[in-house]
Amino acid sequence: MIKEEGLKRRYLVQNIWFAIFWLSMILIAAVLGLILYFILARGIKVINWEFLTAIPRRGMTEGGIFPAIVGTFYLVLGSIVVSLPLGVFSAIYLTEYASSDSPAVKAIRTAIHCLAGVPSVVFGLFGLAVFVKILGFGVSVLSGSLTLGIMSLPVVITSVEEALKAVPLSFREASLALGANRWTTIWRVVLPSSLPGILTGLILSVGRAAGETAPIMFTAAVFYARRLPQSIFDPVMALPYHIYGLMTEGTRPDKQVPLAYGTAVVLILLVIAVDFIAIYLRGKSRRTRKW
Template sequence: MKRKLLEYLEWGSLLMSTTAVCFFLVVILWDLASKGAGSLSWDFVSRFPENGMTSGGILPAIIGTVMLTVITAITAAPFGICCAIYLHEYAPDTPVTRLIRASIRNLAGVPSVIFGLFGLACFVQALHLGTSLLSAGLTLGLLSLPYIIVTSEEALHRVPVSIREGAWALGATHFEMVRDIVVPSALPGIITGIILAVSRAAGETAPILFTGAAYYINNPSFSLDQEFMALPYHLYMLSTQHQSVDLVRPLAYSTALVLIIVVLLLNLTAFYIRYKSSKDHATA
């Protein structure tokens, strides 16, 4: 009787916590949608800001965010996957390896503003890349790297040992086993971790604040050595730094809504790729 009562209390606390989180999430989304949907239109996402950002659209910020996300993924994903494969499949279980894993997990908890200051010191000043799209992308790549390593290693850990033993029994080398069996089996989880980490980085403001984000650019280009506009920084400026905050508040809500939609699309893409990869691997 006491054990059942304890189980009911545990399930009740979990249900209440989940309900509270979902409630606040719905409230936040409803607030953004109700205050930002009125200014959201095709012109808003396809035009340049006008009249001191009190009208017009956010096209340069969307372009900058997409390019920044691509650079972040290209920078962080290969190194993160290689580090995870080495740590899980090749590195011996020694105090040094355990220290490296602990350091990676600690890096995942470092505030993003610290990465921004490091990016400023390393990429902008030491490597003389200047405040640019490349500096910001490399900084966000470093920010995403610990998450990608941790999620990729967890995906590799979920591959059953029996699959590895079967590959060895068939005469495969360790490298062939990792390349042909383990990595394809863990690929859905790896891809999901990469996209979720990159989508988180796409919403960061502090790192790009120091490394390349600009208040306004009227001629956005695809050059990596130029400053850029980005949705998170644009939202920050409209909400806190604009001389007419009350006037641009609807535009700030619409910008926040666009940013949430972009992140949501990235997350849905991760879940779809995970589902598709799992299905293809199961039928292979």
């Protein structure tokens, strides 16, 4: 026989805890709202056509951020060229060829996890020592792309693996039954079916690569470049490094901080756009999936 009073107390305790859980979630949403509000409200008025298409002038106190936008675009593109083939082929090997408990697979998986945990600044040092110095690429788009590409490898491999695993086994069996060999099956059946998933993972890794600063600060980025990069051996300006530069270099914070706000808005809008595209693609592939 449960006493009425005891039951009331137990539900009171439950309500208090559940209220705390609700509040935590609301607090997290509020923090995001606060960050977006402060930066967008102050930064949006800096943004106009000139800000997006002009080069910085007068020691970064006037003008726009066009070179930084171009630089970030090149770096992201370069990092995809590095990480996509490596990532897709690694994931194909892991899901389609290797048995999941072979020692090779275990070693690769452990390496992927370790690589994902390596701090971004350590990737920067690695890129500096190997690409900039030993291979002699200098501070350049090439060095930065290689560094960013290696850094995004774990995320790309994992998302491609998830996309491949989502393709039903019966697809592969049907293809094999028609006489296709393993590679044809992967190339003509499995990869096309998993394309939306691969694309989603790719877009998310693009968003991250665009915002990274530490890996490119020794390998690719400069505060100020007098011209747009002419080749992959030229250094570039980049959006995240531009924010850091505006906040730490120069002597006119009164003019530089508003520019940093504007740059932060561009970077945030880029990330939001990337997230929305990813969510849209995910939803679409779920709706139009034929299995």
